[in-house]
Every structure is written in C-alpha cells, then in structure tokens.
Amino acid sequence: MRKLxxxxxxxxxxxxxxNVDKIPVTVILDNIRSGMNVGSxxxxxxxxxxxxxxxxGITARPPxxxxxxxxxxxxxxxxxxxxxxxxxxxxxxxxxxxHIVGIEQTTQSQSLIDYQIDRNRKYAVIFGNEVNGxxxxxxxxxxxxxxxxxxxxxxxxxxxxxxxIVLWHxxxxxxxxxx
Numbered sequence: 646m647r648k649l650x651x652x653x654x655x656x657x658x659x660x661x662x663x664n665v666d667k668i669p670v671t672v673i674l675d676n677i678r679s680g681m682n683v684g685s686x687x688x689x690x691x692x693x694x695x696x697x698x699x700x701x702g703i704t705a706r707p708p709x710x711x712x713x714x715x716x717x718x719x720x721x722x723x724x725x726x727x728x729x730x731x732x733x734x735x736x737x738x739x740x741x742x743x744h745i746v747g748i749e750q751t752t753q754s755q756s757l758i759d760y761q762i763d764r765n766r767k768y769a770v771i772f773g774n775e776v777n778g779x780x781x782x783x784x785x786x787x788x789x790x791x792x793x794x795x796x797x798x799x800x801x802x803x804x805x806x807x808x809x810i811v812l813w814h815x816x817x818x819x820x821x822x823x824x
Contacts, residue, residue, distance in 0.1 A: 662722050667696035668819040669767040671738065672812070675731045675783075676702035676774040677804060680711025684720065685805035686772075687712065691719035693816035694823070698725040699734050699769075731771070735786045738769040747771045747787040748811055749779040750800075754790040757811060762818045770811065775804050 657665060672695055677683055683705050690698055700706055706727050707713065707720040728734045735745055744766050762768075771787075773779035778801075784790070793807060801807070 659722055662691070665694065666823055667694045668816055668823070670695050670812070670815050670819065671697045671699060671743065671767075671769045672808070673699045673701060673731065673734055673738075673769055673771040674704045675771060675780065676777075677704045677772070678775055680705040680709040681715045682775065682803070682805040683709070684712040684715030684717075686808050687716035687719040687723050687725070689805070689809050689812055690723045691716075693812050694820065695723065695812065695816070698723055700725060700727045701729065701731040701734060731780070731783060732786070735769070735771075735783060739786075741767075743767045743769040745769050745771070745786060745788045747773075747779050747784065747790045748792070748807060749773065749784070749790055750792045751784060751790045754792040757791050757793050757814055760789070760791050760814070762815055764818060764821075768815060770815065772804055772808055772811075 672686055672690055674683060674686060683700070686698060689695075705712055707716075707725070712720055739745060744763075746768055748771065771779060771783070791811065793802060793810060795802070802810075
C-alpha cells in the first residue's frame with residue numbers, strides 16, 4: 646500500500662467541475678459566525694458536487710480570510726449567492742419545488758440514521774448559527790427536520806462537522822450513477 650499522488654487522484658479541473666452534473670442539493674447557511682466554518686462548507690460542497698450554497702444573515706461571504714483559508718479554492722468552484730433574509734430563500738426554493746430540510750433538534754425532528762433520501766427530489770438543507778441553531782421563526786416552513794444522534798455529554802457538533810456528515814448522507818445515494 647502507498648499513498649496516491651495528487652495526479653493519480655483524477656480530480657476534475659475547475660472548468661470540468663463547472664460543467665459536470667451536480668446533485669440536487671442546495672446548502673443554506675443562516676447566520677454562521679465563523680468564516681472557517683463557512684469555508685469548510687464550501688470545501689465539502691465541492692467534494693460532494695453540491696449545486697449551490699446560499700449565505701444568509703451575518704454569514705461571512707468570500708473573499709473573507711477565514712473562508713479562503715479553510716475552503717482552499719472551493720469558494721471559486723462552488724456556485725454561491727447571498728440573500729439577507731432566509732425567509733426569502735425558503736419561499737424561493739419552495740416555489741421551485743425544493744424539499745426544505747432543517748438541521749435542528751426539535752420535537753418533530755427525525756434521526757439522520759432513519760432519514761431516507763428520495764432520488765427524485767430536490768433538497769434545500771438549512772444549517773443555523775453555531776450557538777442558537779435555526780431560528781424558531783422558520784421551523785414552521787420546514788418540510789422535514791433532521792438531527793444527528795449523539796451519545797456523549799455535548800448537545801451538538803460543530804456546524805461544519807455536522808454539515809459534512811449530513812451532506813455525505815444526502816450525496817451518497819444521489820451521486821450513484823453520476824459521472
């Protein structure tokens with residue numbers, strides 16, 4: 646066994662990435678305080694061919710130093726936009742046929758372990774503030790709410806770690822059969 650060299654990984658270049666099919670998942674980041682967390686979402690979204698990131702509220706935007714440091718170029722490959730109010734984003738995505746999924750611990754949230762991805766559906770997945778999570782005002786707008794089961798003393802994971810786990814869960818079945 647040996648580690649692969651970068652040229653052996655057969656990764657797409659920037660132009661190829663722009664032209665390749667993306668999975669029908671949009672990431673919505675609402676009031677994420679840390680540019681490093683935002684950059685991690687860009688990097689994960691590049692790796693999993695997420696179609697777009699929408700940044701809302703106080704969420705940092707490229708070329709923020711923290712984003713650039715942790716994204717290592719992914720903020721130049723992943724399509725993104727900024728909309729100040731998340732309610733506008735939710736309305737727009739609902740109108741365009743997206744299933745709106747919030748990541749939060751609620752009285753009606755489902756475990757990620759049990760959440761089934763429908764390959765015929767488009768998803769908008771919302772991640773909230775590192776301290777306060779999703780705004781209570783948008784909970785009634787969600788089609789589904791997912792939480793990650795946790796077995797230790799802490800009540801939550803870092804939002805970008807949570808994002809990687811959740812987005813992998815969405816991407817795995819949606820990437821099957823794509824080039």
